[in-house]
Amino acid sequence: MVNGPLISVVDDDESVRESLPDLLKEFGFSARAFSSAEEFLASNHLNQTRCLILDVAMPGLSGPDLQRELKHRRREIPIVFITAQRDENVRPRLLAQGAVECLFKPFSDSDLLAALNNALRRT
Amino acid sequence: MPKPATSTNAIPLETSIPAAPLEAILCTDELHRRPSRPPDYEKENQALVKLVSALADSPGTILQSLAETILDITQCDSAGLSLLTRDGKTPDVCGERFYWPAIAGMWNPHVGGGTPRNFGPCGDVLDQNRTLLFRHFERRYPYLMPVIPAAEECLLVPFYVAGEAVGTIWAITHSDRRKFDAEDDRVMASLGKFASSAYQALMHIEGLKFQVAEREKAEAEVRELASGLEAKIRRLVEANVVGIVMWNLEGAITEANDAFLRMVQYDRKDLASGRVRWMDLTPAEWRDRDEKALADLKATGIFQPFEKEYFRKDGSRVPVLLGGTFFEGSGNEGVAFVLDLTEQKRAERALRRSEAFLAESQHLSQIGSFSWRPAIDEITWSEQLYRIYELEIGAPVTLELIRTRVHPEDVSLIEKMIDQAGDGGHGFEWQYRLLMPDRSIKYMHAVAHSIRDQDGQLEYIAAVQDVTARRLTEEARDKARSELAHVARVMSLGALTASIAHEVNQPLSGIITNASTCLRMLDANPPNVDGARETTQRTIRDGHRAADVITRLRALFSRKEAPIEPVDLSDATREVIELTRNDLQRNLVAVRTELADDLPLVMGDRIQLQQVIMNLIRNASDAMRDIEDRPRQLTITTERDESDLVQLTVQDSGTGFEPESMNNLFESFYTTKSDGMGMGLSVSRSIIEHHNGRLWANLNDGVGATFSFSIPGAASVAGAAGPNEIAVKDQKHATRSV
DSSP: OOOSOEEEEEOSOHHHHHHHHHHHHHHTOEEEEESSHHHHHHSSOTTTEEEEEEESSOSSSOHHHHHHHHHHTTOOOOEEEEESSOOTTHHHHHHHTTOSEEEESSOOHHHHHHHHHHHHHHO | OOOOTTSOSOOOGGGGSOSSOHHHHBOGGGGGTSOOOOOOHHHHHHHHHHHHHHHHHOGGGHHHHHHHHHHHHHTOSEEEEEEEESSSSSBOTTOSEEEEEEEEETTGGGTTOEEETTSSHHHHHHHHTSOEEEESGGGTOGGGTTOSSOOSEEEEEEEEETTEEEEEEEEEESSTTOOOOHHHHHHHHHHHHHHHHHHHHHHHHHHHHHHHHHHHHHHHHHHHHHHHHHHHHHHHHHHTSSEEEEEETTSBEEEEOHHHHHHHTOOHHHHHHTOOBHHHHSOGGGHHHHHHHHHHHHHHSEEEEEEEEEEOTTSOEEEEEEEEEEOTTOSSEEEEEEEEOHHHHHHHHHHHHHHHHHHHHHHHHTEEEEEEETTTTEEEEOHHHHHHHTOOTTOOOOHHHHHHHBOGGGHHHHHHHHHHHHHSOOOEEEEEEEEOTTSOEEEEEEEEEEEEOTTSOEEEEEEEEEOHHHHHHHHHHHHHHHHHHHHHHHHHHHHHHHHHHHHHHHHHHHHHHHHHHHHHHHHSSSOOHHHHHHHHHHHHHHHHHHHHHHHHHHHHHOSTTOOEEEEOHHHHHHHHHHHHHHHHHHTTOEEEEEEOSSOOOEEEEHHHHHHHHHHHHHHHHHHTTTOOSSOOEEEEEEEEOTTSEEEEEEEOOSOOOOGGGGGGTTSTTOOSSTTOOSOHHHHHHHHHHHTTOEEEEEEOSSSSEEEEEEEEOGGGGTTOOSHHHHHHHTHHHHTSOO
């Protein structure tokens, strides 16, 4: 059940960190949750992570900051951004910078699954 | 005829009604039937010679001499003359009365009396045009009844001048000792002719006397006038109010008063030496004008006043008004008055300068002026007003002309003003529009006040300013302000919506994800009931979390739930920090709090105070948005200060502000942010001052700024129910400057 590709979730919101890994496991993925970008970077799951579900606004390094940092480290993981701030300008900017998708909270499980499948096809 | 001895000369009408017919008192026919005494021609001649001599020597007494001669020659008791008169004292053939200029004998005391023309024996004689002899004539003329002594017989003879009866001579006997006879009739006829001559002589003499008197009177008037005029001229000369000079055609000034000499700065010695000559005093360019005056003088004897200039002794010039005339009968010498116009010219120059200044000022300030006299409907405009109305300068101004320019919607306003103004003196201020021929609109602001001119007539003086530019600016500003307010509302609403969406979307996201997971777990075979239960519990928790967010937002933005109450400022601050936490985190702002636990409560509007705190935190966050070279550090502190006031401080490490803008920070629409509205600090200060506190700003020693406010603790305002009551007790804080 937990043998699928590893999806890492980085979000400072506790309810997301608790709920999203369970849903991902229901989809058949492996899942890990981190409360900040720094925590993710410091973890030893960087290399196993096949897709990153990343909150845009977070204390410390933001989602885009982490995206730039990974590029800098030449560790390009497909990223699905999630955000509670429904700013229509944000999505095209993030997609232009290489994100697979940007979902506005709350999002449906089917949208999330579609985005993840897109992401995994890139790898 | 004599009048009653006891009354005045006037005869009352009721006593003049004839009592007996004329025939009853006449006995004229008896004259020639009675035995006649022989004529005494010698005596008669002597008497006539005497009368002629008297006429030559003393014409004024000739009538009295005639009366005495009648008395003497006829040997009667009373004799006299009756003459027609108008005024009762001088002869006049057109008169309606008789008067008695001379009486001799017993009735002599009645000299000067008289009777009406139509009610007496004299009138009857003139009517009959012949000599009449009366006996006891008081029987017909009752007014003669009381006269003493009464007349027995009266012989009355009319006399004439140029065929016109002018009077009578008469002789009276008061007893029957003798009766008149034919000789008396002859003598009286002869004396009647003399009376006619005497009358004419007298009238001639009176005429001469009148002419002499008139001439003397006229001469006296001329003498008086001459002496008065001379005195006046002398006073005029000596008063030195105007300059007066005597001159001749050779160019000399032969005499002058001090006023003239002062005018041209010469003295009496100069005048006596003959150096002061009008020709020499006249500058070359005025010689032609002098020539014209001389031509007028020769033609008419005078020259009308004209303006010219004279040289003063020092070479400067004096403007004068000059007028003059030849002396009467002289064709060479004359007199002239000279008026110094220096002050008048100076005043005229000042007036012209003042008018020029006024016109320029009106032009620069776009202010015109006018005067209006309602009584005669006379309107006078300044040139600038013509320009404003775009009318030809000098065109006659009428109310009809004005109406052609006034905006149709404002015509009734103007007419109302005119009606009110015509009723009496008021001050007015009004605004109206002009609709110009090119359809453009001008906005006018007029102020008028009333005065009374020297004749007491009402006059309005008004200033009219073209305020079109100002009005358009105001309209543009109002529009901009309105748009700004709208943008602010929209932006506030947008920010609020975004904030609510963000706060709510987080737990909603958890709810939906948990619910989706739950469904999948239940759909599994076998269903994962334990997992479903756990996700459902998380769903419930996130639902509560969303509800909490809504509750906090409602409390923050609803005025209804914001009573005056004791507020723990540290608690209120914690709530705000919690609400702004996401914003701050997004902006990578590190928050440090130093919130005192033992803070005195403050009395106030919790929500309003929280709005201030939120505003200060957001400002600090915004001020650090572009800071990349140092930590974005926010420190929020609450404490009790040395004055026992509760103080909150928000310190940031942002861009700060220009020291010189310190005083403007709290003004509306002042902002250091490129996208700010400048309303937050202004509103915040109002709120804090409403709580009798103060809000102020400082630049930090290092980087960034610190905003603080302090408000009195509830303990210091024990018993107070709200901020307004606090104001009374802690006014010193309210007046502290920002």
